[in-house]
Amino acid sequence: MAEAEIRFLFVDVGFGNATFVFTPAEEILLLDTGSVHTADRLLAFMEQNAIPRIDYLVASHFEDDHMGAAFKIAERVPILNYVDHGESAVYGKSDEWWGERRFGFHAGAEKRDTERYDNYVAVRNKARHIPMKVGDRAPIQGLEMLVVSGGGKELTRPLEGAGQPNPHCAGIDQRTEDDAEDGQSMGVVARHGKFRFIYLGDLTWNAANRLFCPRNLIGAVDAYLITHHAQSLPGEMGAYYHGISSCPPSEVFGLAPRVAILSLGPGGHRRGTSEAIQTVHKVPGCDLWQTNYVREGGEAGYNGAQPYIANLGEKSEKIPFLELIARADGSFTMTNSRNGFTKQYPPRAN
Ligand SMILES: [Zn+2]
Secondary structure (H helix, E strand, O other), X not given: OOXXXXXXXXXXXXXXXXXXXEOOOOOEEEEOOOOHHHHHXXXXXXXXXXXXXXXXXXXXXXXXXXXXXXXXXXHHOOEEEEEEOOOOOOOOOOHHHHXXXXXXXXXOOOHHHHHHHHHHHHHHOOOEEEEOOOOOEOOOOOOEEEEEEEOOEEOOOOOOOOOEEOHHHOOOOOOOOOOOOHHHOOEEEEEEOOEEEEEOOOOOHHHHHHHHOOEEOOOOOOEEEOHHXXXXXXXXXXXXXXXXXXXXXXXXXXXXXXXXXXXXXXXXOOOOEOHHHHHHHOOOOOEEEEEEOOOOOOHHHHOOOHHHEEEOOOOOOOOOEEEEEEEOOOOEEEEEXXXXXXXXXXXXXX
């Protein structure tokens, strides 16, 4: 390679996240696996794109749409290192506890989650486990990946160059804390020269506001993999659910991304509103790229321009994805696998 580049592939796994990152040192990361239900799809994607192994599986948190496929992938492809926030915060919780935290909950429903975590830990135990805490830097070659949230904690000191007062904190409400897995999400900032990428998993309302208010501890980024698939739940659903909304304006405007990537799936958010994605639509100069066209769950409020959407719901043998190639000067290129639509982003001014 003439110049060191970082390559991201945002795979269409429906509702969930699965993002490959290829470092200049030719190490392969998988940032979340997507659900167990799309494990075969992810494996097909790896075959189609000749991805032979995973050096680092970075699991943002222990929910099915982020790590459920790990044990299935590990049956077929080597996964050498498991990077995560440690242990599940919800493992073994009672039906009563869960009843307050999951809509449509019925007794015994959490057995599935317990099994999935057991399956994950079983394969993790066969490889190297790298638990990470806030402030840690992942031991990955050629890519600086910093942990900014995780296990219910957030960064308290600004990243280099950040820490300015955030004008988008005014009027932001305090909500109920999330003690389930979303609120434990391990958020990471990846840096390659001047290029900045952020992914906060499914980090929830209050935790995000601690990162961005009153001072913006992160600063601006180039690419933002949208937190929690842009989930907003209305106050009428109750205090707990309202608190597991994500993407407050302090975060979205504070990051001022040039591209925002939505991995939501065609079904949208059951019972959610499009408030969070509306915030993203309002960021000046930011393009919204999507793995899926959102057909349900307030579609009118979600979708951006079609050339930027990888899967419009048509049948295709090739698993759709979005590609981002980043260079150390901060410039990057986005490409949609469906139509070959590509856009160049010059280095950020300043
Ligand atoms: Zn999720």
